[in-house]
Amino acid sequence: MTLEHQPPKITSNLADNVGLTPMVKVMGGHSNNVEVLAKLEYTNFTGSIKERTAKFIIEDLKAKNKLSPKTTIIIPTSGNLAISVAGMVAKDRNKVIAVVPERTSTDKIHLLKAMGVEIIRAPTEARREAAENMYSTAYKLSEQLQNSIVIDETNIPSAVYDDLAEEILQQSVLQLDYVFVGVETGSTISRLAKALKAEKPEIKVYGVEPVDSVFARNEGNQHYKRREWKIEDLGSNFVPKNFDGSLIDGWIQVSDKDAYSTARRLLREEGITCGPSSGAVVWATLNHASNVQQHTTHTFRSVAILNDTMRNYMSTLLSDEWLLENDLVDEMTTKQLEYLSSERYRAASVEDLQLPAAVTISPSATVSHALNLMMEREYSQLPVIHSSNKKLVGYISESTLEAHLSDGSAQPEDPVSKWMFNFLKRNKGEKSTAKYEMITPDTSLADLAKFFEKNSFAVVTDADRKWCLGVATKYDLISFLNRRNVF
Known part of the structure; x- marks a missing residue:
């Protein structure tokens, strides 16, 4: 028997298998003469795009002799980066402390605890300069703990997403018009946009965030009153000072309901097991495609980056009762759930x-x-x-x-x-x-x-x-x- 593709080689390091994630057509492949593709970053081993960040940072720290098995790693994060880092350093037995916002899902907390990560909660609404903000808390803790280091995603090296950009370009054979990326700190989209446009300057990169997040409306790094949105891993109430939005071609804000409904639709109709933030990115991609002005015979191509797995949202995204209680599914999905739970039985006993x-x-x-x-x-x-x-x-x-x-x-x-x-x-x-x-x-x-x-x-x-x-x-x-x- 001869395999069409060679499987990955045997390795003693999980980090060796980060990346090379698949790209698939979604929602029928086309919308308004736009081909819609999804880059399945959630297929990385702990279920998110943050494994690329974790791998780059850990390898960089080790190369610079800044990380030893006795080093305590402190990570301000919504959860995924800490999960990825903990997986990377599991064999080295590093102590990992995750400073997470209060809105982080119970499922992520259970996973982090099972990985031996110490959890510190920070107020969700705290601004970056506030003493109780997760970043401030992380740096203050690092000052108290000897031989500790803070992994701050807002300060990661610029080349961290070069490999991802190269994969996208190769998989699309450079036939690519739009890329849609979920935004939390802005580090992923800014670095990915830089790498993509270095090879193909005409690519348009769009940021996706929750309604009431600050990136789309920010002027002069102002703060805005934060609404407590449900989408995790997306959105912020401040823009990092070192964020460069000059390469971002536009912003699309997505409601909680559209994000969760799209994620459930992707599961039911496509078998794609992504999380709510990925649902938001796909919704934004489809919404943009429906509004593309077509003046030529050219078929546009859009790529949505699906950055997280629904396995971290078992009690929320995968709970019909929770979705209905929080009004997070659209009318079509609501009717499907109500039909499956009761209406199809027609009051029978x-x-x-x-x-x-x-x-x-x-x-x-x-x-x-x-x-x-x-x-x-x-x-x-x-x-x-x-x-x-x-x-x-x-x-x-x-x-x-x-x-x-x-x-x-x-x-x-x-x-x-x-x-x-x-x-x-x-x-x-x-x-x-x-x-x-x-x-x-x-x-x-x-x-x-x-x-x-x-x-x-x-x-x-x-x-x-x-x-x-x-x-x-x-x-x-x-x-x-x-x-x-x-x-």
């Missing part, structure tokens, strides 16, 4: 599933009898019913029984009660082995669908939980939807 009568077993039955019964009826679980009052007390699982029989902890003649998941307290002071949630014939199918997000089956009982009426699975729910031709 468990009773409409027309489940067969429940097959049950008593706690005193043997393990071998339970397995034979499940094999005969092709069930994976059986409700366990109290032999005297017929009340549901738990359930037995085929996989659990087989596992215990396999390792010798269970015997075929053991009673089911010994190995069942018990909905009741067994002994005084002993906790229940399974939490019971009431499912009755009147339970809506929308609620049953939510139940199946965490459970593999549901035992259906009467409202008093005296009688076991049936067992429902997600298979029954899908069959119901299929019968109604809505699956």
Whole structure:
């Protein structure tokens, strides 16, 4: 077998695989005779474009003998740069401290903590010169800690994104008109624009930021009152003094709703697993494409830099409930979510599933009898019913029984009660082995669908939980939807 492309070589250093990210056509490839491409920077190993920054800085510090394993690295960041740096120096065991704004997602904080990074929170709205600002906090901390260094993205070397520029030009075969870049500190876009225009001066580079961020309207490095936008990794309430915007050809501001809706649309329609800031960049790219004035037969080409992964936003971007609660999805996406969660069930209840009568077993039955019964009826679980009052007390699982029989902890003649998941307290002071949630014939199918997000089956009982009426699975729910031709 011969591979069309050679895979990366074996390496002992993750940094060796930074870059060379793919570029793909998105949203059908064209919009208003503009070809729209996405550079998937989130495919770097910790999920963001910041790995290029981290690699460049760490290698530069080591080459200048400014970084040893005993050096404490302090990083003012919205999160991604600290994640990338922590990954780069993991083998060297450097202590890393991340000074992050309060709005940084819980998912990023969990990842940073798991990587051994110490977290310091700073007020989101604090201006650059404020004592509590994350940059001021980082430098003040560095003064107190011996053998420490601050990695400040606003002061990174100008050549840090030369490789990215070269990749973009090669992948597009120099057939490129517009590049769209998300802006937080301005370091990425200014350095990338410089590198791109050095090779192809006519390229237009656009900055993308949240509504109410300062870059698009800044004059004389003024500050503006900050609104608490939801998009992470984009936007600022100040412009760094060393930011050079002379190579930026324009600015596009994007609302939270457009950013999050586009990111979810990219996931659902394209399989692209980018974060909300990347969603903002794609929205800006498409919006620009729809307004391009076409006076020739030339097909324009735009590249959107997708800088982050949605894996760092599991509790926000990937949570339907959070998006709806915060009004962060457009009308089309809202209708899709509402349809999937409730409307497609058309107010139907468990009773409409027309489940067969429940097959049950008593706690005193043997393990071998339970397995034979499940094999005969092709069930994976059986409700366990109290032999005297017929009340549901738990359930037995085929996989659990087989596992215990396999390792010798269970015997075929053991009673089911010994190995069942018990909905009741067994002994005084002993906790229940399974939490019971009431499912009755009147339970809506929308609620049953939510139940199946965490459970593999549901035992259906009467409202008093005296009688076991049936067992429902997600298979029954899908069959119901299929019968109604809505699956």
